Amino acid sequence: MGFRHSPLIHDLELYRFGFSYIEPPIQQGAAFRDGTCVVIHKDLDKTCASLARFSAGDAEMFRELHFLYAVKMRPLFTSIAFNAPLPIDQLKDRLSGAQAKEFLSHAEHDLFSVVRKHFEDDRIRTLFTSYMHVITTESVPGAGIVFPLIFANVMEFTLPVGGSASFTDALARVIVACGGSVITGADVKEVVVRNGRATAVRLANGGAVEGSRFIASAIDAPATMRMAGEDLFPEDVRKKLNAWHWGNHSLVTLHLALRDKPVYRSAEFDPDINRAFNIFFGMDDIEQVRSCFDHCAADQFPHVLMGNGACNSAVDPTYAPTNGHSAFWWPFAPYAVDGDPHNWDRQRDDYTERVLGVWREYASNLDDDNVRAKLLFTPLDIERLNVNMVRGAVRMGAYIPSQLGINRPHHLLSGTRTPIEGLYLCGSSTGNGGGINGAPGYIAANAIADDLRLERPWTRVAAPEWRQ
Ligand SMILES: Cc1cc2nc3c(=O)[nH]c(=O)nc-3n(C[C@H](O)[C@H](O)[C@H](O)COP(=O)(O)OP(=O)(O)OC[C@H]3O[C@@H](n4cnc5c(N)ncnc54)[C@H](O)[C@@H]3O)c2cc1C
Secondary structure (H helix, E strand, C coil): CCCCHHCCCCCHHHHHCCCCCEECCEEEEEEEECCCCCCCCCCCHHHHHHHCCCCCCHHHHHHHHHHHHHHHHHHHCCCCCCCCCCCCHHHHEECCCCHHHHHHHHCCCCHHHHHHHHCCCHHHHHHHHHHHHCEEECCCCCHHHHHHHHHHHCEEEEEEEECCHHHHHHHHHHHCCCCCCCCCCEEEEEEEEEEEEEEEEEEEECCCCEECCCEEECCHEEEEHHCCHHHHHHHHHHHHEEEEEEECCCCCCCEEECCCCCCEHHHHHHHHHHHHHHHEECCCCHHHHHHHHHHHHHHCCCCCCCCECHCCCHHCCHHHCCCCEEEEEEEEECCCCCCCCCCHHHHHHHHHHHHHHHHHECCCCCCCCCEEEEEEEEEHHHHHHHHCCHHHHCCCEECHHCCHHHHHHCCCCCCCCCCCEEECCCCCCCCCCCCCCCCCHHHHHHHHHHHHCCCCCCCCCCCCCEEE
């Protein structure tokens, strides 16, 4: 979402290192059980025409919010994302005028009330409420502040050509081209601290890698603290990081290998739904969205499965063999399903059929002939494959006010510096949070360049400011 606004694509000239992306012309769709759907295009007029079929007022509101948040305030949002978070009072001092006041007023809302504030039609409200959850935001008072930031990216979905690993592969090539080397498959067990300074990391195989100038950790903040030694952190930091809230909901993904791409029943209402890149379905009204998240919070398999997915091979054919397609749907789900994460393994076949069953309500051609293979990737699998996504936390920690902005992970660490000289935090549990955007690493790189007085071959994103 919104990745093209990340300064590092141009700063690091990633296009020279094998990274490119596609912006699908039909960005998103939401299909409903009654056969209707909403479609969001790159083209604003087309998007508003789709919304106007449900509510002319909501279509106008979308247009207004688009100009305000996706166009006018875009530079402000980029500067907020790519600078270390400021204490709220300092941020408020830097923002003035009616538009800034309106932006900040979203902090008075939770995820449901913020959507009700802007939209009147039930379906459109349902879509935007589930959309807000996509980045793992919890619906608590204050969480509404993410609405303008997310809304700015509703028409900004991109798909990396060849898969998301093309991004990390390109970053690795930059390092190698600059004379560095990348070691993979090496498990870091300890950050070695000598005389208050981080000097090396020790590996599980007994080896060590020296960090003569600095060490930056993209591993989650609680694990990094433990690796360096908890005693070196103030008590308040220790307490908070040891009680880190990983989030109430994760994702369970059903991957399908298909002969033909999914065909949606609501194409009769609007044929463009079949060409939409990111598709939401499962929810028909806002109460179902609420119940889904209540079930996740109670560690239950949601009675109403809902979420988004895509058929990536329909946008970039390299995602599947030439005679087929790959598609996925990732409904929201709890980590400890029915009270125990191992239930995902015990009842994998049953959960697979339940997820596929719901998908089949919306797509008419997912019969056994079309489905060549299926694979359920559960919240437990997420944690197994990525130790810093504890409890399947895809953003390395819940988005709640006490873990957002200056509080992520703690106000003493949010500038990416730690109490240990030479040890920096980056990664999704820091800065302004997770997602494929490069922001936490960018913020850490600037702090390191400042501290070591390094020459910056990039122009720093200006600090947030809005006077109007
Ligand atoms: C199913 C799923 C779908 C998602 N969809 C999207 C999406 O569509 N768009 C989006 O923007 N984001 C998405 N995300 C979130 C996104 O993947 C994360 O926000 C992002 O990967 C975080 O990047 P990071 O560098 O902070 O951490 P990571 O990508 O997790 O990188 C940290 C690395 O450190 C490694 N590591 C951890 N501990 C150690 C150790 N002790 N020693 C050595 N290495 C270690 C990990 O293995 C990992 O490779 C999704 C995540 C999941 C799981």
